[in-house]
Amino acid sequence: MVLRIRLARFGKRHAPFYNIVVAHARTARNSKPLEVLGTYNPIPQPPRPGDERGRPFKEIKLDSARARYWVGVGAQPSDTAWRLLSMVGILEPKFRVGEVKQQVIKADSAAKSLIPPTQTA
Amino acid sequence: MPPRLHANSVPASIIPCPSVRSQSAQTFRQCREFSQSSCRRETLRRREMYAWLNGPGAALKNPLPGSTNYLGAYDKYGNLWRARPGWTPKKLDEEKEETKEEPKSDEEKDASSEGQEPADELEMSVRRDEERKQKSVAKAEKDDELPPERLEDLRPFPLNKYFRSQSVLSEELREAIYQRVVNEGASVSLASVEFGVSNERVGAVVRLKQLEKQYIAEGKTLAVPYAKAVLEMVPKTPYIDPKLPENKGKRPVQHESINDLIVHPATRQQLFVPVSESREFTRVDAGKAFDNNLLPADERIPHPELVTAERELAAGLSFAERTRLAQQRLQKENERKQKIEAKKQEELKKLRTVPGRRWDFVFQDISVENAGKDGRNDKGVGWRYGLPHEDRKKGQVKIPTKVEA
Structure with a gap:
């Protein structure tokens, strides 16, 4: 059976919260997975008090070593999972993440902002 | 319930007491034609109310400056308990006259003193200032200075003699607390001990002052006249600034007892x-x-x-x-x-931050092992499987316990 790295939606109505899971492709969305790799909170959190850049952020918790392992043994990430994994350099970016990042860097350098150069691929 | 009738349309023979009715008709018919109420007599209670409003109650209408305005501070004839017999509140014009007179006398004194001693030594001027102050104090005492409120004067409800109005923090004291905690970096508990204000109140003062300053920075309008009016009417805990020379050796006024054991x-x-x-x-x-x-x-x-x-x-x-x-x-x-x-x-x-167009993605590295063998360990991350969510359970606190500012 095909293994997939995908999101399982938890949380309440209008308050989505996702587990990033490794599961068999044909099992139900919220069924018990093989492993929970992490979580993804898609609701932007207000910027932290000490943050000088003051941008809202989305929290992602991820065990990147395990994610690498599962990708290595042939687990197929879903589109969203691909997008998230490519942000930390586990996969090649497919969904114009790099393009957006370039745009952001351009805009920020134009505004002489303090954003450090990105470490990701 | 019987239908209501206009007093005008009812014939006089129906009303049981003709004398009263005629009186009421004479006095009130012209002013309130629309009124539906049947009884329009000037009752004893109404008379008593007006007698009180124009007599003893008149003192309460214009609050004394720099004093609370509580019913309990007056006796039933409208005299202040704490004032000396024969004391009368100053009228506004009198005060003005006094203030006009005072500078003149000061100038005269200055002129005379300058005539006597041309040398302007610092010490002498300080002494002179002190003397002047003492004189003015003595003068004020002569002019029937009102003594400060006693505990008995802080009773807003005369029938409830056990209720006493508690004092609030004065504006200067609140500012001093804020400066001590935020600018000088004192801990909340240290500030609490120094000012004699409880920990919780110090925290609240700092937070509210912060908000106030933020509002001012944002250019929002504050309800200053309202705050001033309210603060004038309640007893206040004054701030004793230790930097001022006249407060040397004075202790700060304790606002409340700070070390009370909270009942668990x-x-x-x-x-x-x-x-x-x-x-x-x-x-x-x-x-x-x-x-x-x-x-x-x-x-x-x-x-x-x-x-x-x-x-x-x-x-x-x-x-x-x-x-x-x-x-x-x-x-x-x-x-x-x-x-x-x-x-x-x-x-x-x-944390690893990936900038996005509208928000950043913040990645935190975790370990899958934390979830334990059965995946139900508390240290594990994510929504857990096979466990009901407890947010509707009794005793779950949903009110935020802290504010990140």
Whole structure:
């Protein structure tokens, strides 16, 4: 059976919260997975008090070593999972993440902002 | 309920008391044609009310400047309890006249003093100022200065003699607390001890002052006249600025008792614990008797450090020794705080931020192993499987307990 790295939606109505899971492709969305790799909170959190850049952020918790392992043994990430994994350099970016990042860097350098150069691929 | 009738349309023969009716018709018919109420007599109560409003109650209409305006401060004839017999409130024009007169007399004095002593020595001028102040004080005393309110004068409800209006923090005191905590970096508990204000109130003052300053920075309008009016009507705890020369050696006014033990719900029951005579039963044991997780009272009070300081004083330690111990404690506390702060910063550094167009994606590295063998360990991350969500369970606190600012 095909293994997939995908999101399982938890949380309440209008308050989505996702587990990033490794599961068999044909099992139900919220069924018990093989492993929970992490979580993804898609609701932007207000910027932290000490943050000088003051941008809202989305929290992602991820065990990147395990994610690498599962990708290595042939687990197929879903589109969203691909997008998230490519942000930390586990996969090649497919969904114009790099393009957006370039745009952001351009805009920020134009505004002489303090954003450090990105470490990701 | 019988239908309501206009007094005009009812014939006089129906109304049982013709004399009263005719009187009422004469006095009130013209002014209130629309009124549906049948009884329009000027009742005794109404008369008494107006008598009170124009007599004893008239004093309350214009509050005395710099004083509370409570019913309990006046007797039933409208005289202030705390004022001397024969005292009358100053009228506004009188005050104005006085203020006009005062500068003249000052100038005359200045002129005379300058004529006598041309040399302008600092000390002499200071002395002169003091003398002038004393004179003005004496003058004010002559002019029937009103003594400050006693406890009995702070009763807004005369029938409830046990209720006394509690004083609030004055504007200067609040500003001083804010400056001490935010600008000078004192801890909340230290500020609480210094100003005699409870920990919670210090926290609230700092937060609200912060908001106020933020509002001013944003250019929002504040309800200053309202705040002023309210503050004028309630008793206030004054701020004694230790930097001023006249406050030398004065202690700050205690706003409230700061070291009260908060009643823990576990200690509300009455408990009889048989203890053998030979056993030493301390407060720690008493705390455990109520609840295994309950700290002893000595550690639950807001300021245990005050007790320690008193103990050292009672033990007969010298001032230098006590200072040394206090500094040690302070240093230990600071180290603990720094450690926590460093840990926080380290964790923040571990985060990996990927900038997006509208928001950043913040990645935190975790370990799958934390979830344990069955995947139900508390340290594990994510929504857990096979466990009901407890947000509707009794006793779940959803009110935020802190504000990140």
